[in-house]
Amino acid sequence: MTLGRLGSRRRYDNLREIRSLDPAREADRDRIVVLTSRHDFPWDYTQGTGIAFLRDYGIPSISRLLDHTRQFEDDGVKRYDDTLIFAEESVAEGVDSPRSRAGVRRLNQIHGHYDIPNDEFRYVLATTLVGPVRWIEQFGWRQLDPNELAALSSFTTRFGTLMGIKDLPTTYAGYSDLLDDYEREHFAFDPANRRVTEATLRIARQTSPWPLKPVVRRLTIALMDEPLREALGMPRQPAWFVRLVHVSLKARARVLRFAPPRRTAFVPKPVSYPDGYSLRDVGPAKMIDELNARHRGEASADVSARESA
Template sequence: MHAPGRYANLRRIQSLDPEVDHDEILRLTARHEFPWDYTQGTGIAFMRDYGVPSIAALLDRTREFEDHGTKRYDDTILIGDEATLDGIDSPRSHAALRRLNRIHGHYDIPDHELAYVLATTIVGPVRWIEAYGWRRLDPVELAAITKVTTRFGELMGLKGLPTTYDGYLALLLDYERRHFAHTPAATRLAEASIRIARDLAPAPLRPLLRRVTIAVMDEPLRDALGLPRQPAWFVRAVRGGLRTRGRLLRLAPPRRTAYVHRPTTYPHGHRLEDLGPLSMLDHLNAPTHREGSHA
């Protein structure tokens, strides 16, 4: 059973060429077909970074999550939006990536760490949709998402990136096998991120949000973050509830308007100049650095 027109977007996607139409396919997949799932998968993806001690140490040292957590969360999503809403090779995207590169340029981050973080941004949403989405992802969607991810990485100056989803998954698994380890910084960052999510969640969901977040984590991630194991019955209930939601969504009509993140930090809209750590904004927006902006 499914709603009339439920698979119209999928049929449209299957008629497109991921080599050429990757921006359109990503828009349909992430903003029409699976907007909530994509956001949840991305949220878990952010937390994987904390399982790598060198990344956790840097993020912990900046205190961005502790002191300006909601802005840090919004800015991360908004830079992704700026890079994809008009297409990955649009002027808007290139301006966003130049800004991201300048922010990263303030820190000594090796390319292999940036490549791992990039891999989490594709593997996180895909794994979530595979587990809890209302349908499977089509190979055309995986190819398009991969194409955009690799181009995003190239615009960050990264070389030798995977060109298939399986390549990104292998990169992530291999990197985590070699680098995942628990540190106190990882736990501090994870707890700060959960507090951000709790603050942004509807009031009835807040009391259980921390336990639910832990329940959807795989064991290697939970161990690396040093978070308490949840009872098996609770994990089964949370994951079963998410799968039931996915099945029920087959009965829903397709989304008519594209989902766009509404940032708490910028209720009246943002410009590119607003994005980035507060301590860095004057430097980032100095005349030699300024780029075009977007509402």
């Protein structure tokens, strides 16, 4: 890609920095992830992650567990916001930072309440990478650079390793193949798929700007590929409507080529925490007291260990 050829030359300032960095170095990797997900593609990354979120529901064993917990039915907006928070905690200061590791510990404590097999963890992690990348490939204002794919993949693998997930790929191609192979084998309709999807679409309506609220459900379905739509049991949308949605997003991308680069990182603002949050607030409401009690116990053990050293 020739920088500046299809838009403002300043628009590619972040890409120039990305190309000057080495994704094999931890600090450079984390910087690339911030530049890509929080500067050049914040909205696209969020939308791609949202569609990726829905892919999980095409796996009946995953959707049945989510349906059983009723987190999306009873407290869906907080459940969505907590997911954004875990992502932000891992990105803000680097995936190996104390802040990120604290977020991972909290996430692992929540997951520890459920019997989730490693292959499902691997698949869900793959969706968080492949979903945003494929969205940007289709609707982004520029294509991703190889340095970005390498950094995002390395970041994802490191995050998964900290979660204790085994046998992870190390390249984007590996994650893409993992996702496609798993879906070919496991995508299938189940009533739980539809229930969790409809609950999530209600969350999308609640959190969308008011002009989009009446159509957000149809818009989301129009962005689903056919295997996903069928696995979730969602109604087929008219071809003209699907085309209109896709054309509109691609028109947006063309316009964005002429926008100035974002100079400050985009930080999601979870609506469930208007006054800010701490990790003590994050997690299913029915687990909060137990999670915080466990945190106090671990902190006391750490203090005792340091004092005796």
